[in-house]
Amino acid sequence: MKMKKTLACTLAATLAFALAACSEDAPTTTASSTSAAATAIKIGATGPLTGGAAIYGQAARNGAQIAVDEINALGGIQLELNYQDDEHDAEKAVNAYNTLKDWGMQISLGSVTSTPAIATGAENFTDRIFALTPSASSVDVTAGKDNVFQMCFADPNQGSASAQYIVDQKLGTKVAVIYKNDDAYSTGIFNTFKTTAETLGLEIVSTSTFTEDSQQDFSVQLGDAKSKGADIIFLPIYYTPASLILQQAASIDYTPKFFGVDGMDGILTLEGFNTALAEGVILLTPFNADSTDAKTEAFVATYQSKFGEVPNQFAADGYDCIYAIYQAIQAGNITVDLSAEAINDILIAQFTTMTFNGITGTDVTWGTNGQVSKAPKGMIIKNGAYAGLD
């Protein structure tokens, strides 16, 4: 018997080793924090640092980190940033949020993606810890919570801005929409897109859906759009399923224009993806890395030298979040010894009255409902890179 057990263990070990042999490089650290002393204001955040939406979480974290480093280098107010992984999952996000609370978080950057951010936003509201999410765009993230704010524009704005943009730029007349109907982000954008399209007289000829469990085969959805003669397909979804849609459209020789929103950002860096498929894809984002604005140029240069890639809008959102909070901290005379609740009240007062100039927009203001007001920019993918459309 003992013999058998030894054999079993050896086999198991061999198997584990064999699997490990073809493993990836060691996963990157899941939490990052600056090594500031206890004299720094603690800012906590959760985001998908691994998983299907990892590119957003990592970008937001990197962007925020650059801002924190810059501010700390100035002397004066010191900040400490702690990013926890939530894998774009609400339950994991709440666990990560609790970890941050135990760590002593005084200000929160909420979560990076919508579904987790709705969950952590509710916690922020009950715990009275101020939150400014870089990129969680669902209205439910801020709805009914006086201390949760957004840096990105909310879904209704993305949906209506997209419809407006398609009409203004005459990108197409017959629109097909493929959206993910079990996702708050995707459904939210679709609903407002539809309403705005109706008022603008933009014809939606085909509407089809998919879910988490059926995001593989899009032949039916694309076939429907093709047979109804759609010349532009609106994709209010994340880039992973979008990559499959682009590939399957190419295989049936269907070449409409594709129009995405901020979730499309990241498609160019998907491992193994043929970027030629994304040629000509248009997306609305508030950030243009090609901009000649001095602040943007400096940020892009720092980001490239640190992380070896061009920052996307999530990185810019993360960067702006820290600077907006920094501006409010200065204006509200917040000091490191204040409790999270006291800071919360000062920040609410500041955010609802201040005007912020960042790299994702100028003259940015916030309403009491937590939603931001700023203008989106159109981008097109050309030769495997983003280019400004305006």
Add this chain to the structure above:
Amino acid sequence: MAFLSHLISGVSLGSIYAIIALGYTMVYGIAKMLNFAHGDVIMVGAYSCFFMVSRYELPAVVGVVVAMVVCTILGVTIERLAYRPLRQAPALAVLITAIGVSYFLQNSALLLWTSNPKVFPSIVGNGSLKLFDGQLSISYTALLTVVTCIIIMMALTWFTSKTRMGKAMRAVSEDKGAAQLMGINVNATISMVFAIGSALAAIAGILLCSAYPTLSPTTGSMPGIKAFTAAVFGGIGSIPGAMIGGILLGVIEIFGKAYISTQLSDAIVFLVLIVVLLVRPTGLLGKSVQEKV
């Protein structure tokens, strides 16, 4: 033409379900257990091929062979370590073990390969066959899937009916005790079935990811569940049943999406399953076996 193109998508998706379902049904037929880890063996197969083809830039054939070898070893090892010690245990214990193995594989994959999705390179290229002046296009992957499925089906039927090993399999499936008395090595036969089932899983994984090229540690779980449904639908334990069940399921899924609603396609699939099981509780081709008292 739209109908024909939906039919082709359906048959091609169904063929993948069918190959996966064969793994479920063979194991059930002989060991009378549901191997829920089967879907995750598919995922391991797809990753093995991905690393060979994408990272080490070896030819696709090498990728397929390596994936089959890895999956066969994995399948036999799982059976040896997790299921054989429970041969005499109640069925429920084995079922829970199988679910445990499934989670073990998924989480090991998360740890080793992270959950960042990878784009799987198609092993036959992304081209397609154009018919009727390009009105109908069939991707090479779809053709390959259907052909592979038919070949596997014929080979398995021949194997189980003509070879000594196949006869032993059928004997063990009918009555384990009697087979043992007749001098058949029951354990070796069951290991054999796991080996075949897992090699098929590797092929299914590669075909699945060639058709729908994103690969992540949960890639195998939903197709695994659908294929299990297909196996039950066709009559669990029956090889032609798994085949028919798989293809029907794929076709119903695509037609449901195309002609009823994309929002309801999964609901329709499972509704059909419920109706079939109400009318024929043993599935389409299942035999009802009288309990021996």
